Amino acid sequence: MNQHRGLLLALASVCLVSLAQLSMRGSMAALPSLTEAMASPELLRQHVGALAGLLAGIACYGLSMLCWVAALSVLPLGRAYALLSLSYPLVYIAAVVVFGESITWLKSVGIALVMLGVFAIHSRRPDDSRPLAQEES
Template sequence: MDLISLTCILSSVILNASAQLLLKAGINAVGYFEFSVTNIVPISLRLVSQWPIIGGLACYSVSVIVWILGLSRVDVSIAYPMLSLGYIINAAVAWYLFSETISSQKLVGIAIILLGVVVLVHS
């Protein structure tokens, strides 16, 4: 995989992970809510007025474009598993920003993901 291809794939992964984190920040600002027919419109308006949610959706949009650019250069059997790096990014940043716990089982899973990505990149 050349540098441009790797940059496209990793940029898309980072944008996708950022989108998830922004969506989480936005929903944290809204708080827990019950889904019902009567509150679909008010909750929807609250959700779409949150800047982190708007930013998350924008990151998703850009990540899809960059992902398509990456797929034009890399086999999907190599590119798609690289998305798993998003789990690692999200786990680390969620631990830092949202005080989510990272158990020893999660750390083992993260290590397995990293090993798999390294094997794929070098294949």
């Protein structure tokens, strides 16, 4: 049961970090540049929503880290760490849908390879995560 809890926490971390990326991207696209904001602080008052989105993204990163730490308390690092890669396809697909970013053959192949790698790492039962030297004997 702990493995399932750890898996859920790791996946929650992945979702939160993906949401953080999207929130910060949307906010930064809407905010004026730092030099513009420093020259005219009034500009920031006009972009309260974008600032809130930026802070929400930072908060999602914090929550993601809490979920990640909890997941690491029950999952083997080698298996858990591979799950972080799931944020790549999530952010890629969401960036296409939300921000209209381009889909290319090369990006899609790269995402497919990432997914294949995560599947390969997680295709074995958790108790089979012995070092290779022990498997050969």
